[in-house]
Amino acid sequence: MTTTVIVGGVAGGMSTATRLRRRDEKMEIIVVEASGYVSFANCGLPYYLGDVIEDRDELLLQSPESLKARFNLDVRVNTRASDIDRAAQTIALTNTLTGERVTQAYDHLVLSPGAAPVTPNIPGIEKAHTLRTVEDVDRITAALAGMETAALIGGGFIGLELAENLAHRGIDVTVLEFSEQIMAPLDPEMAIYVQRHLENNGVTVLTGADTVNITDKQVELRDGRVIPADLVVAAIGVRPASELAAEAGLEVGERGGIVVDDAQRTSDPAIFALGDAAEKRDAVSGDATLVPLAQTANRHGRLIADVITGRKTTSQKTLGTAIVGVFGLQAASVGWSEKRARAAERDIRVIHLHPQDHAGYYPGSSQIHLKLVVDAADDAILGAQVVGEAGADKRIDVIATAMRGGLTASDLADLELAYAPQFGSAKDPVNMAGFIADNLANGEKTAQYHEVEQAVADGWTLVDVRSEGEFARGTIPGAVNIPVDDLHGRMDELADQKVLAFCRVGQRGHVAVSLLENSGVEAANLDGGYLTWSAVNIH
């Protein structure tokens, strides 16, 4: 009989344990968890705070008792792991309530300790809560009574979910984001939709907000602003909990993640690692990356159990697909953003579109903002971002699947997606993205919203091809108005000019550019149209 010790009893650790038991009836399987709970719904914690999940028991998916009965697992909560002796293959396990310490031998050791919240070096930071465990949520819940204001340091996924949920509790919430945009995985012109939506729902969002002091009832920013805050939560991000691994001399990467091979083995072949504590390999670049997502942890847990029980299998590179919902708006991303691709100096094509989530003639449709980042060399999909009230989740999942399947951006045109007017369009938003990618791959020229100013300076004529009414309600400074349907008759006005055309979303602009180019006028279309330009430029 062999023994496997698993450090960490949430997503990755528990997936390893249960799969191990299904593969091996005899193995001794010990799971140790530092907190008091295993297999809890960590992604549900903000929603319990917001009373969306009303029953605390809903968060507790399994208990040591239920796991013993079903899977014959030896699950030990409130137990800290330390002092791995790799030569002897032992690990020390200490009960944090009783202080009792045992030295446990293992044949295989699996490290799934997760990540720890990053706590910035700010005076008073000890007053700030973090949200990672059931104990954390209990502490915040206990503190909430009578609180009227909250400051959330960090405008990432957890920060935004907290903002929504605290607002649900009637608390006046301010999100403090150090950088110039919230939601780092998105590009700024996409993140702005989320910020506006938060603001429309009563949440104050401050970007470029550098917190310098936290006192009992307020947070002070470097620029002198003072934010009232009965409650402060730091949600800046997480760092891999790799201390145990590092102390044992296991290889740890630059960004603190435990280094593993494609069988999730650490530099010690008897020790595996997974989840938020371990490095992943990025699907776009192949480089090491940190992606703290439950799906990957679960998947790798199953994989490790298979490897330990003798099945050859290898892990996939990670796309980092993620989504957040705030006040009914969905924001999702997969792969690389434009800024990440540009930082890596990739030659890219960028596509913005703003279709309806389902056929406009069927009631209740809402607008989707979809962005695609494409490798200019081979039309590969590098990443996508989708924001909308409905159907963003579906489109990001479809694109993530296309990326996994190695489809090109133009191939998206050919996807056969289920269409009835409640669910999509005969040309689905993802198909439309593919059509545009195909046009670009075949030489159609577009300009990005941030290139307009330079284009005008370079002598391009900015032509608003929307209707006169739309033009009158607001346009890009310097634009002349020639509605697309008038373009045939007014072509002579544009002879010998270079035309940067735009409409509301890009479709009429595409028609105009086709007409102009086919008539011998050099023309480019403003990608994403006035909507994308104004998202950034109209406040």
Add this chain to the structure above:
Amino acid sequence: MTTTVIVGGVAGGMSTATRLRRRDEKMEIIVVEASGYVSFANCGLPYYLGDVIEDRDELLLQSPESLKARFNLDVRVNTRASDIDRAAQTIALTNTLTGERVTQAYDHLVLSPGAAPVTPNIPGIEKAHTLRTVEDVDRITAALAGMETAALIGGGFIGLELAENLAHRGIDVTVLEFSEQIMAPLDPEMAIYVQRHLENNGVTVLTGADTVNITDKQVELRDGRVIPADLVVAAIGVRPASELAAEAGLEVGERGGIVVDDAQRTSDPAIFALGDAAEKRDAVSGDATLVPLAQTANRHGRLIADVITGRKTTSQKTLGTAIVGVFGLQAASVGWSEKRARAAERDIRVIHLHPQDHAGYYPGSSQIHLKLVVDAADDAILGAQVVGEAGADKRIDVIATAMRGGLTASDLADLELAYAPQFGSAKDPVNMAGFIADNLANGEKTAQYHEVEQAVADGWTLVDVRSEGEFARGTIPGAVNIPVDDLHGRMDELADQKVLAFCRVGQRGHVAVSLLENSGVEAANLDGGYLTWSAVNIH
């Protein structure tokens, strides 16, 4: 200057025309449409009948005038095409209102006339309506006043959409389906969920219903039953409108579709065909097939325009992805059903699962019924079916994309799908299907619901591994109850037996089978559990 004549002005024809214009500013483009309307929302017609789409103008996406202004198209409605002279490259165009007939020369001819409703040879069938055009919907709307009962002949997509919409109008609806199940693209144990849902919403569904006579106020069935029907609509299906092509001597396939190559060219290289009138190539078998879907028509329209204007491109084989929504239930399918695969004598593996559409701990989740048909030889996904109140559209789109990308069924385990508790699970239903596929590919044995009786006859012991309470509320006849958590202690009861285990959905059954097999007991899991078995066997 060249001339292209396009016969048919809805999805495929109009996509061809507008793309042609974007590619060629000079070409003469003539679109002729037999009905009075072009570019109308044919998938919206049932919803206009049901007052879900309230404004008739919403159905009319474009007009000849708007298409002239935007794309300089010569669009002629109420115009019948006939008498193609392939040698002379001319076609006769007759205005059906004035009788005026012209002979029009073409360089390229594009046939996109669509399909015609199948009208069965039943006495009184001339009293039945069909639903295909705006004129059809106007006729039914005009007839509806005072009507209290309706019989819909045909339980396919259009029939079910009509059932919902007529019920919305307060009409007592009976669906008459000739075969033993509604929704032919689904297998019977999946279609039954849709049938029950219709029945729960007040629609009468009669399968095995052979209509033999239609009179003014009723429909008579072969078995003698008489169905009251102020309104009768025949929605049995469609046949390709390929007469014009056939008369011109173009090759037409066995099932009536115009034969085309992968550039959508007919047997005459100057003539193209697409849409419901043309054959497609099936993605699973490569054989000719008929798939009357708007998405494919639009895609092929673009492709034909590209080919005519000199760009080399080829069409993809079709997966036939489709979805219908009825009374809030979604039913979707892609690729082949089990019955189709078995009819083709493919060696397959079949997977049923019943996960929640999003994390159960987050409010509002609902159950999804997901079926996967897998090639036993190479783990290829042959098809999928998904039925549920939410998220069926997303899962079928993901699987359709995986099929297009050539992913195997086991690869579905590795898809990184966007997870937050409102939108999915850390193990998404599609991932779960992949896990099960991976288990089956690695030798785990399952039995299908229709194999239980034979298995028991062959000496397998049927073990219900659910709780005693679940067992008491109903089980499969002959089953003994050993709850999965008791199995360790009661293993000796099963020594030397072959065990067919089952639980509610298949998960506990999987744990039980793992335990039994690892303990040396031959065991198989009932795929889809008691839920799939009872869908068919409990009425």
